[in-house]
Amino acid sequence: MARRAAVPAGPVGDDFSFVSPVAKYVLFFFNLLFWMISMVMVAVGVYARLLKHAEAAVACLAVDPAILLIMVGVLTFLITFCGCVGSLRENICLLQVFSICLTIIFLLQLAAGVLGFVFSDKARGKVSEIINGAIVHYRDDLDLQNLIDFGQKEVTKGGLCRVGVAAGHPPRAGTPMCAVPRTPVCAVPSPCVLCPLCQAVINTMCGHGMQARGYLEASAFIHTNGCIDKLVNWTHSNLFLLGGI
Known part of the structure; x- marks a missing residue:
């Protein structure tokens, strides 16, 4: 009676992955796209700040569109960096950070929408x-x-x-x-x-x-x-x- 060939206990090969290549590269592409957009946002915001007069910039710091652009750009840069590198390298830690950040942002938006309707006057x-x-x-x-x-x-x-x-x-x-x-x-x-x-x-x-x-x-x-x-x-x-x- 013929014997079955022994199945190796280790991984099938160095290129083996449980992640679908389509999902992997789609996630990488969109994160890379928004990563580059975030760098442009930060660059434009910093450039706009440098062009302004110091006294005018300090006077309206709280409502300065350049500051808002820089803050959103930095936040987007950090989140998309985790998603971009995490998806490309299949790094579980970075992907978890990326997922947690998106979940927190979604919950904050949901809470803001609900509170905005409940406390509409405020x-x-x-x-x-x-x-x-x-x-x-x-x-x-x-x-x-x-x-x-x-x-x-x-x-x-x-x-x-x-x-x-x-x-x-x-x-x-x-x-x-x-x-x-x-x-x-x-x-x-x-x-x-x-x-x-x-x-x-x-x-x-x-x-x-x-x-x-x-x-x-x-x-x-x-x-x-x-x-x-x-x-x-x-x-x-x-x-x-x-x-x-």
Whole structure:
């Protein structure tokens, strides 16, 4: 009777792996892609910080888009490094760190979404506080100014103009800051203005003196709907989309 060949007790070969090559290289490719993107984000953020004046940078450090870009870039770099090297080398430790980080981020996003709906009033107040803080430094930081202008044009369609006149503040024509008819401190940003000419050709003087006007009078020249209201309405209209994301 013929005998069976003995099966070696060790691994089949040096190239043997329990991990599917498709899953391995797909994970490696996407982590490598986001790893390179994160390095670009950090480089752009650092470059933007170095170009700014020191006094302006310190004054609006909490709302500086460059700082946010650097922080997100560094976090993404570290996480994708673990996923990239871990998948390529099949390093269990790095893959576990990568998995734990993604799980924590997912849970934080889920918790933030739930708490945002449960404590909607507090969340709305916090968002208003952040936006008001950014508006205070509108002229101090060009990056922040461009970000706010983009939000007014593309996202809220002039909704940030509520800070000032439409926020319920009374007309301030009698105060020193509005004593000069066209003083910039009594103005609103140019994207707030309804004037078609100002939309075609940017004129920073278009919004001057608007905060000295009453609500109804100003509504004929600028957008007076608040961005917070627009964001809340958009959120309520896209609950399923946000839940899927």
